[in-house]
Amino acid sequence: MKATVFVATAIAGLGATSDALADGDPTRGAQHYRACVACHALEPELHLSGPSLGNVFERKAGTAEGFVRYSDGLKTADFIWNAAALDGWLKDPAAMIPGTYMVFQGIANPQARADLIAFLEIAGKPGGGGKAAADGLIPAAWLRAGAPEPIRDVPPQARVTAIRHCGDSYFIRTDDGQETPYWEKNIRLKIDSVETGPPKGVAVILGAGMAGDRVSVIFSSLTDLISLVQEKC
Numbered sequence: 001m002k003a004t005v006f007v008a009t010a011i012a013g014l015g016a017t018s019d020a021l022a023d024g025d026p027t028r029g030a031q032h033y034r035a036c037v038a039c040h041a042l043e044p045e046l047h048l049s050g051p052s053l054g055n056v057f058e059r060k061a062g063t064a065e066g067f068v069r070y071s072d073g074l075k076t077a078d079f080i081w082n083a084a085a086l087d088g089w090l091k092d093p094a095a096m097i098p099g100t101y102m103v104f105q106g107i108a109n110p111q112a113r114a115d116l117i118a119f120l121e122i123a124g125k126p127g128g129g130g131k132a133a134a135d136g137l138i139p140a141a142w143l144r145a146g147a148p149e150p151i152r153d154v155p156p157q158a159r160v161t162a163i164r165h166c167g168d169s170y171f172i173r174t175d176d177g178q179e180t181p182y183w184e185k186n187i188r189l190k191i192d193s194v195e196t197g198p199p200k201g202v203a204v205i206l207g208a209g210m211a212g213d214r215v216s217v218i219f220s221s222l223t224d225l226i227s228l229v230q231e232k233c
């Protein structure tokens with residue numbers, strides 16, 4: 001495939017030791033990228049448990065804008081994510097950056113790494129995620145990956161006005177005037193402080209998990225959480 005050869009040549013030209021890297025095929029690489037979707041979005045500045053990989057290609061390591069959970073190793077790293085650096089990282093992240101928070105055992109097969117790097121060279125450049133989706137390399141859903149749907153237009157029965165904790169239970173009052181009791185272990189209190197979360201001052205109750213009685217209450221800030229939850233029987 002001509003396009004493949006072109007991509008591989010372009011990678012070799014970026015200062016990588018060309019003989020260490022096999023020719024990469026971005027179409028196959030997009031399939032390997034499936035292993036990354038649980039933790040990374042491609043939309044720039046959309047951080048999940050890992051930093052956004054939007055614009056990662058040739059970005060300085062440990063510098064994604066707004067991502068505050070880098071390990072010391074990545075925070076102080078002094079290299080850019082070119083093909084050679086990505087090859088080392090994807091082979092064995094913990095060997096390259098001891099103490100890294102990226103829990104990933106690595107990809108032993110050099111061809112699979114080269115394919116994935118060829119894909120990241122497209123998807124990890126400005127506008128690249130959208131381009132990869134438009135070209136059919138990946139489903140559009142992978143751009144936002146595991147990011148929750150933004151919370152909008154909350155109906156009164158999902159809008160929380162007060163939470164009482166008493167004994168082993170939460171009593172959750174909603175904007176339709178109902179107060180519903182829940183076993184404390186079935187409730188998750190979560191904060192979503194970015195744009196996917198509820199508006200400031202509003203807490204939202206969402207059904208979660210398999211059993212119908214397990215719910216999450218999402219707050220937009222710790223301040224909202226503290227002001228809404230009370231110990232009161």
Ligand code: HEC
Nearest residue numbers: 035036039049050051061062063064070071074100101102
């Ligand atoms: C289990 C979650 C998880 C998976 C799966 C995962 N990553 Fe990561 N990734 C992270 C975390 C967390 C970090 C930050 C690591 C640190 O600070 O040490 C990270 C960091 C990175 C970085 C450095 C980004 C920067 O801004 O410096 C790159 C590149 C990267 N991952 C690529 C990948 C690729 C490609 C895959 C798929 C093969 C993948 N990751 C799979 C969680 C994950």
